[in-house]
Amino acid sequence: MKSLNVKTSGSGVSFFLALACAFSLQMPLMASAQQGMVKGLPDFTELVEQVGPSVVNIRTLEKVRAQPQNGGGMDDETQDLLRRFFGIPIPNVPNTPNAPRQAPRQGRTPVPEESQPRGVGSGFVLTSDGFIMTNAHVVDGADEVLVTLTDKREFKAKLIGADKRTDVAVVKIQATGLPAVKVGDVSRLKVGEWVMAIGSPFGLDNSVTAGIVSAKQRDTGDYLPFIQTDVAINPGNSGGPLINMRGEVIGINSQIYSRSGGFMGISFAIPMDEAMRVSEQLRSNGRVTRxxxxxxxxxxxxxxxxxxxxxxxxxxxxxxxxxxxxxxxxxxxxxxxxxxxxxxxxxxxxxxxxxxxxxxxxxxxxxxxxxxxxxxxxxxxxxxLEPEKVAKRSSEIEEKPKASASAQGLGLVVTELTDAQKTELKIKGGVRVESVQDQAAKAGLREGDVILAVGNHEVTQMKEFEAAVAKIDKNLAVSVLFRRGELTRFALIRPIR
Missing domain, CATH: 2.30.42.10 (PDZ domain)
Structure with missing residues (x-):
């Protein structure tokens, strides 16, 4: 260091020497702290080199019938009306005004089908012999699926199977020696952990984004507890891998929460353990049984x-x-x-x-x-699991018994069920609600409901209902189990004191 030429007293010199020594001792500590901070930041470069070659771009095509060149696709009748009533000449061949009408429809040559782009998504290599995992919604309805590897080789893929309930699909390409991903243990995943996504947002191949795990076990569907992250996911990322810092795939990027259509800081991934269970069935049977x-x-x-x-x-x-x-x-x-x-x-x-x-x-x-x-x-x-059946509505109850009891404290008037009503409703007993008021109405009960239990006491007839009502504590809300149509649910009634 360059010394400072300062004239001062002996004691002043001692002070500055002490200050300089203290500063020189702190410099290595400060440098060490800065290095520690730098080391603490995640470095994704090795992960990208490791997993990047396993991520693929998926393009889907659909076949559409080419539009005939007869006046912008209008049929003969429309063209004839325009000529007759408005005097508008409609060309049959581009740049050929007033050309003669085409031959009758039955004599035309069939219009060929053309493949047009349908969508873009992502996927990743599951096995080295060409099995690739992606989202079901990426390949849904596609007539052709094209897979492009990072080395720019393109393959036409065969759809092995897709499961819409979990949004998982498996396709196969004719290739060997592919770099397969490592599947991670989702149970080890922690909230706050760094994760990375690779995919093709808006068709931009091999785009890398990163963030942290925001939440686990996020319920947004019947069969999946999603992983929530703040990793930037946009259209085209669907089907791509979510990767932990060990280079393992722990999820498939599937959904985003958005009010604009673009990324807003919340994205969801299908846990890899669930996806693997589905993919194994798809590869074995082409479908999933549940x-x-x-x-x-x-x-x-x-x-x-x-x-x-x-x-x-x-x-x-x-x-x-x-x-x-x-x-x-x-x-x-x-x-x-x-x-x-x-x-x-x-x-x-x-x-x-x-x-x-x-x-x-x-x-x-x-x-x-x-x-x-x-x-x-x-x-x-x-x-x-079978396709869900549509519930049938119960028919009108024809025989209406006389009201014979009431529970005024609950705001209910109930009657016995007839044998015909029990048979129709497929229940062994209960009492029918004839009218509701006050507390029962506030709890959501209505005429025609069938009460099956009061305060954990089963009710099959009027005598049991009145006995159960007599036991309730007027200071506490009482649970009433009731049937409405084919649905059974609870209501909480606060008795009138």
Whole structure:
């Protein structure tokens, strides 16, 4: 260092020497801190070199019938009307005014089909022998799928299978020795972890963006707990890989949340463990088979859980059971809360279709069910998921019994069900709501509903209903299980004191 020529006293010199020594000692520490900060920043260059060659561009084409050159595609009748009423000459051949009309339609040569661009997406090499994974919506409806590798080789791909429920598709190209990706363990993924995406946003090949994991287990569909990130994802990125800092693919970029059509800081990826389960079935069978038990469910709210004695808001509340379905055969009832399947906890209602769907049809499973204050184990045989049936509406009830009881504190007037009504509704008992007012109306009950339970006490007839009403605590909201059409649900009524 260059010394400073400063005239000062001896004590002043000592002070400056001490200051200089302290500064010189701090310089390495400051440099070390700066190096530590630099080292702490992520470097994606090696990841791009490692995974980049495995990412492909996918273009889809659709065949359209070429427009005949007869006056901009107008048919003969339209042209004839224009000539006769407006005196407008319509050319049959471009740049040839007033050409004679074409031959009658039945004598024309068929118009050839042309392949036109339909969309652009991304994908990645799953196996070295040419299996490629992408989104189902990227290849949906395409007549041709073209895959371009990073070395600019282009292949016509064969669609092996696509699953719209999970938005996963697998295509195959005739190539070997391809650089396949490494599949990561999604269970190790942490919120706040750095991740990277490679794809073709707006058709720009091999574009790299990065960000962090914003959330896990984000429910936006029946069968998928999505990974939410702030990685910039735009049209064309769909089907591309989401990569962790170990160079492993942990998701397929699938959706964005946007009010403008472009990226707004929220994107979603399909977890790779779910995608691999789907891809294995697609490669083996060309389709995905899923389990079903034949129930319609809804979430368990905190207030409802406390009211029925469940304590914690968890599980899936059954509000309808399909007649003849596995749930019906197993003895499940509307109003049951399914807490576990084969020992796996159902924290929220969306967990049930996911766990049942991932169970092989024909499997004998065990359900843990909460019913009227008690927990019980029930066996059920999982069936294969079928196309959803449209629920039929119950016909009008012809025979109307006389009102014989009321629960004024609940704002209800109810009557016995006739045998014909029980048969039609396929229930063993209950009482029919004849009129509602005050608290019952506020809770959402209405005329024609059938009450099946009051405060965890099953109701099959008027005598049981009145006994259950007599036991309720007027200071607390009471849960009422009722049937409306084919749906069964709970209402919370606050009694009038």
């Amino acid at each position: 389990g079903r038990i034949g129930v319609q469910i809804e979430p368990v709210t905190k207030e409802l859980a406390e009211s029925i004695g469940l304590g914690k808001a968890q599980g899936a509340l059954i509000n309808r059971i399909e007649p003849g379905a596995p749930a019906d055969k197993a003895g499940l009832e509307a109003g049951d809360v399914i807490l576990k399947i084969d020992g796996k906890q159902i924290e929220k209602s969306a967990d049930l279709p996911r766990l049942v769907g991932n169970t092989k049809p024909g499997t004998k499973s065990t359900l843990t069910v909460f019913r009227r204050g008690a927990t019980k184990e029930m066996s059920i045989v999982i069936a294969e």
